[in-house]
Amino acid sequence: MTRIISIINQKGGVGKTTTAQNLAAGLEKKGFKTLLIDLDAQCNLTYSVNVDSKYTIYDVFSDKISIKEAIYNNFIAGSPLLSTIDTILNQTGKEYKLKEALSDIINHFDFIILDTPPALGTITINALTAATEALITAQPDAYSLQGISQLYQTIFAVKKYCNPQLKVCGILLTRYNKRTIISNNATTSIINKAKQLNTKVFDTKIRECTAIKESQVVQKNIFDYAKYSNASFDYQKLVEEILGE
Numbered sequence: 001m002t003r004i005i006s007i008i009n010q011k012g013g014v015g016k017t018t019t020a021q022n023l024a025a026g027l028e029k030k031g032f033k034t035l036l037i038d039l040d041a042q043c044n045l046t047y048s049v050n051v052d053s054k055y056t057i058y059d060v061f062s063d064k065i066s067i068k069e070a071i072y073n074n075f076i077a078g079s080p081l082l083s084t085i086d087t088i089l090n091q092t093g094k095e096y097k098l099k100e101a102l103s104d105i106i107n108h109f110d111f112i113i114l115d116t117p118p119a120l121g122t123i124t125i126n127a128l129t130a131a132t133e134a135l136i137t138a139q140p141d142a143y144s145l146q147g148i149s150q151l152y153q154t155i156f157a158v159k160k161y162c163n164p165q166l167k168v169c170g171i172l173l174t175r176y177n178k179r180t181i182i183s184n185n186a187t188t189s190i191i192n193k194a195k196q197l198n199t200k201v202f203d204t205k206i207r208e209c210t211a212i213k214e215s216q217v218v219q220k221n222i223f224d225y226a227k228y229s230n231a232s233f234d235y236q237k238l239v240e241e242i243l244g245e
């Protein structure tokens with residue numbers, strides 16, 4: 001069965017895009033057919049992936065093209081127009097638009113990875129409704145716990161009304177620095193919170209690593225840019241953890 005993983009957190013700058021790109025790249029390198037979709041109007045993923053596609057996921061949401069036509073090199077680009085999605089998706093059933101579109105291509109892929117915006121609006125609800133799993137990225141800091149609790153309210157609502165099968169596969173700590181007291185204290189609190197919420201914190205933690213920023217400037221994934229960096233090692237470990245290896 002195709003695993004559709006929605007990378008979420010309503011907080012910005014917590015590694016969603018970075019994780020979407022490198023998780024998809026790592027799965028591809030393991031031989032899994034993987035589709036990556038940029039659902040964020042900021043289009044940072046579209047920039048980092050550096051695919052020059054003619055169409056975007058907005059064209060799919062607006063019924064201009066089929067989802068098949070939007071795929072270019074196993075990627076569907078984002079669009080700044082995604083910020084206006086509520087002007088075109090305002091009818092009953094709007095939460096199901098992405099799920100319906102994906103049903104046409106789902107059998108062609110082993111994994112579909114969804115990068116979502118830093119908000120709990122229509123796009124993120126579409127991503128959670130279409131997903132088999134949600135992967136929460138979080139930076140170990142003082143505000144994370146509050147954010148994760150809010151996020152869970154949305155996840156519970158989506159499970160109740162739109163997608164009862166949705167699972168939270170775990171919380172991934174990003175930009176981790178084991179030498180700081182903040183990282184350590186916040187990590188303990190997030191592990192406790194995860195237990196309360198019936199999920200786990202991934203054993204893999206993505207360390208703070210300059211090569212990540214550099215890789216995005218040169219529009220490469222971390223494996224192609226700096227194979228021997230800490231971040232490459234960590235994302236490789238994440239791929240293996242997700243595969244249960």
Ligand SMILES: Nc1ncnc2c1ncn2[C@@H]1O[C@H](COP(=O)(O)OP(=O)(O)OP(=O)(O)O)[C@@H](O)[C@H]1O
Nearest residue numbers: 012013014015016017018118175207208209212213
């Ligand atoms: N492990 C890391 N080490 C160093 N920098 C990182 C790491 N992970 C992410 N970053 C940097 O942090 C910033 C935010 O990361 P990213 O864009 O992945 O977060 P995001 O949650 O997708 O943000 P947004 O919600 O605004 O789209 C980027 O500049 C990225 O280069």
